[in-house]
Amino acid sequence: MLSSSGKELEAMVRSRLFDAGVRYTPGRARVFRLMEAAGGPRSAAELHGIVSDDLPLSSLYRTLMVLSETGILEKSHGPEGVALFELSEWLRGHHHHLVCVQCGSVEDIDFEAGDEQVIGAVAERVAATRGFRAKGHRIDVEGICGECAA
Amino acid sequence: MLSSSGKELEAMVRSRLFDAGVRYTPGRARVFRLMEAAGGPRSAAELHGIVSDDLPLSSLYRTLMVLSETGILEKSHGPEGVALFELSEWLRGHHHHLVCVQCGSVEDIDFEAGDEQVIGAVAERVAATRGFRAKGHRIDVEGICGECAA
């Protein structure tokens, strides 16, 4: 679940961009709202498909880069290597992903606090045995989504 | 830890390639041994750096593709989007990764059986609430490696 509602999030984004000396333009607002509405990581191509009308790919990429550099979005990569973007954790809240190995869809999923705590503890303990200081973890649950199972 | 030792693994690879009607050539053996020796996922560029002498990138890519298609290797993507390859689970055994957010290095890490069981159960339970049938999971523990912390 999102940690705050629309207006609040937008205010947080606006102020972070301001602090970075970057304008909150209509184009950026548009991309931000798309990401807010998305239920998981999205590729530039998918986003472009939605706003295909008047938003050049290069501008979209530039917007995604600015939002990533300012910490609004986080960038990752799907199984085929295409870049995927999603709201970063301080806006969206900590979560994981359900990845369908059949159709490739990716959905956000929230674990319960208790489960998170257990997993975090395991991660820290195991990492420590290698002189590694754990800061966080990323989990992809792989399987078959409802659509594909039907 | 690897589930079997060198000779055994090679025999498994050889027979799987044979079943697929693919030859176990010196070039493929060479790449396989590199992957066996690697302690984590490796990019084509990294591998090429090791055998730079006489192995064209295109041949290396083709070898990696053949080994992936036959299930010897698994392909994923690093934070910058470059393709990474590693021995697949039936050869290497189930494991996870320690990812250093500073230098980008990726090391294999084995969780204890008990921890795996707990995590697997959580993943299945959570996935089920979304009509998703969990088959497995992938965990990246992010943090600072010993080298970078020093």
Place this chain on the structure above:
DNA sequence: TTCCTTGCAAACGATTTGCATTGGA
């Protein structure tokens, strides 16, 4: 001989960048 494999060079596709233009504060 018949396929599979290899190397080279060319092709690809996703992403990035140079540059001139537009627009907001």
Place this chain on the structure above:
DNA sequence: TCCAATGCAAATCGTTTGCAAGGAA
């Protein structure tokens, strides 16, 4: 006025592919 933001086209870079030559069965 001034600097950031935009659009377009061209450039990049990792990766893939066509094609002809080399080799094993």
